Every structure is written in structure tokens, then in C-alpha cells.
Amino acid sequence: MTPLLKTEGLTVTFGGLNANDGVDLIVEAGSFVGLIGPNGAGKTTFIDAITGYVPTSSGTANFDGHDLSALKPHKRSQLGLVRTFQSLELFEDLSVRDNLLVAAHPARWYTLVLDILHLRQQTPEVDARVDWALEVVGLSEQADVLPTDLPHGQRKLVGVARALAPQPKLVLLDEPAAGLDTAESSALGDHLRGLLNHDITVFLVDHDMGLVLSVCDYIYVMDFGQIIAAGTPTEIRTNPDVRAAYLGEETGEAQTRYAEELHDLTGSEDER
Template identity: 60%
Template sequence: MALLEARGLSVNYGGLYANKDIDLDCHTGKLVGLIGPNGAGKTTFIDAITGFTPVSEGKVTFDGVDLAGVSPDQRALMGLTRTFQSLELFEDLSVRDNLMAAAERPKWHSFLTDIVMPGRNERQFKEQVDWALEIMGLQDRADTLPSDLSHGQRKLISVARALAAKPKLVLLDEPAAGLDTSESQLLGQHLREFLEHDMSLFLIDHDMGLVLNVCDYIYVLDFGKIIAHGTPAEVRADPAVISAYLGESAGEEQAQRGAEFGAATTTTEATS
């Protein structure tokens, strides 16, 4: 059984299907990618999986549990977390406190415990926050405000915040958007490292070099429907993908970029 399963998932807005009959699996310990042109319905799919938009038809299960009627916060408590394209950082909190806010799992009686044991949360979650900062290379930025950091660093904070809760599955919505080549390569290295810590990843991004070189399996979405899926090599060579998403010339260009990305990543790992 896959960690996350979508069967016949459809999202309908006033008669218009943003997602239609999507079947998709995310297995434990794997990095699964979803690509497609703008407007294909990729973010809508993440919204449906995480409970931010209602599923019109179909079924979604996570860790064997049917998610119908489960709220977004309850899904997060189950270990299903996500990032947002708009980052949604707390600008008046330090990087560390941004992560602490995500790591905490409050219950109805938490405020009483905080009165009796002030500082309990900081002690309890400090270890996993420190781990998330370290794995994303943000230790020296822990006490900095997000507004004082570059766009690339802010993107890394968003990913680190999702990791701080030690989830089972993280859904990343275009984490490389706005990053330069070197920043994207660094992010790619981090993503593969996450799999060594009992987590699985689901990645949406327009950076084909990143997606083709870090994912174990890729789905391709076009006009709300899955038109292809397979290993990176299979997707790169699929005529439907080349025609509907890349185009002949774009396909050759992105394949070349993917090869260069992989070579650069290998070189970086060899020298580190």
C-alpha cells in the first residue's frame, strides 16, 4: 500500500474540472514529482490532498486512512504537510521561531501546561527545529528575521518549516521558483537527503532539471488530467510529454539542462 493514494480524484469548480480522474501514488521513502504547464491543475491537486479545497469525486487515503472529512490541521497532525508558493512566513518572528511554530503540536489543554511549565515547547521541540535548520544549512540564520534574507534563503526557510514537524510526507509546491541555478542544485541535494530521515516527498516544480534529476517517479498533468507517468527517463522520452508540455525543441533543451544539472550535482557531491 502506498503512503498516499489518490483514486479518481476530481475537483470541479462550477462545472469546470481543474483535476479530473487522477490516480496517483506516493510510496514511503520515495521522491515523487508532478509537472505540467501553468494552469494544468498542479496546485489544485495539492490543495485537494491537504484539505484546502473540496474533492468533488474520488478518494484520497493517507497512511491507510480515508481523508474524507478530515480537516487540514488534522491532516498535518497525521504527518501530511505542505509548503506554499507564497511562502507564508511570519515576518516578525526569527527563522527559529518560524520553525518552532510549525513543530509544535498543541492540544486543547496545552495552554494549561504552558502556565505550569513555561518554556516546555522550546525544550520539547528544540531538537527537531535544530535538525531542520541543519539539514537546510540555515544554522547561522536561526536568529535572523525572514525579511532580512534573500529570496532563495526564504524559500529554504519555507521548506525547513515543513520539515520541523517531522512529517511522514511533505508536499512541496514549487520550492525552486525564483532560485538561481546554484541555489536550485543545492536544494536538489537537500531533497534527496530528506529521504534518509524516514520522510517521503512530493515535488511540484517548473525547474525540469531539478525534477528530472531528483525524483524517483514523475507524473505529468495537462488540462487537469494525468497524461503520462514513469521514471524520469521514461517521462523525458514520452511523446505525449514532449508534445503537450515541452514541445520538440523545448524537450531537447530541457533534457540538456537536466544532464547539466545532474553533472553539476555529481561534481558538487564529489568535492564535498
């Protein structure tokens, strides 16, 4: 099988720090792949590098037969490589639906003003894609409200839906479950898993270990910019290097968070 996304030796350097350090990673078409790791491991940097938001210092990235290195972010999204952002960046003055309409044409990011003026004249095809994206994340009934009027959990879902509106081949999600409670996270997982039925491959970065372990087919674990483990959810749960990476953290707040994540890892193991 040809990988949809493949990186070899991908390295991103900030000053003297290798935020990504020789990352070899494969995402097969039609699969659901996770990337986990402690705070500062380099997960967002990886998404930034793949989508062209930070330059790579060495290594290669190939998407759907295209060498990505020379391509600007909007070219990459035109190829079907679309991301969400860890920090929510919605247009607060536009309705949920209009937030998606603006994103439905990746080529038009630079003519945003025109888009806004012509929002009501979108083609039926674009309308259908926006309706579909809203339905996928369960936001059809919130289409006409402003994002500011939604609870945090649903605002996160608007960000996911916006990434889906262009109907990408691969969607890279950076912590979509942050701020969601367990029930919302589980519902999100069901929606995301359903994307595979729409020929959308999913790459998920999240700290919600329950979500990652339950929805992913394959999981990479990053620490200090390097992939320290990779495998099925079952393999990751029992991998000693993974547990060491989570236990090795020393600062108080982070330690509490990792303890919870570790509990997810261990708890799931104990339940079996």
C-alpha cells in the first residue's frame, strides 16, 4: 500500500533546539493515526512542518505522491492536506455556517473580504459540503449562531468542521478534545471515526488518552522531538518506553496531567 503521508528524517530546529528530530512517520490512506507525547514533545511542530507553517531544516515529507518541501501552506491544503489549530481561531463575527463557508474554498483564503461579500452566493456544491461537515460533528442545528454563543466544547467542534469543509484527504487535528468532558470527547471520537467512511484519513494529536486509545488504528509516541514508540493501541499501552516518558516529567502541574494520562494507559490495561 502506498502511504498517504510519509516523512523521513524530518527535522525542525528552533535556535539550538531540535523540536522535531529525525521523524520517520507513515500514515496509510484510510487509517486513523494518533500522535501522543508530553507537553513540548514536538507534536504541534510536526503538524506545522507538514502543513508548511514552519520550515524544516532537513528530511523529507511526501503527501499523496507530492514532495511537500517546496509548497506553500495553501498549496498543501489544495492537495487535500488540512489542519486544525491548537488555539482556536474562529471568525467570531461570522455564524458557525459562515465560518465553514470561508474555509470551504482553500484557494480563497487570501480573498477573504470577497468571500464575506459573496457568502450567500456559494454554489450548491459548497453548501452541500458545509452542511455535510456540520452534520459530521453534530452542529447542524447550531449553523446560524455565532461561535461566541456556543459552549467551549461546541466551539472546538466548529474548528474541526471548518477543517472538514474542504473535504480533505487527510485532516490533521491538534487537540480537538481539549476542554471537552468525557461524554463530549467520546461523541467526538465517534464522529471522527466516521470520517473514514467518507474517504478522509485522520491524524489525531490529543492528550485525551482514552480518546486516542479508543479511536486510533496506530499510534506514534513522541518525546523530545523523536519518535520513541509506535504501534497499535494495545502495544502502546504496555510499552515501557511510553510509560517512562510520561513518568519522567517533573513539574507539578504537568505531572498531575501525565498521572491522569498514565492512569488512562494503565487503567485500560488493568481492565482487560
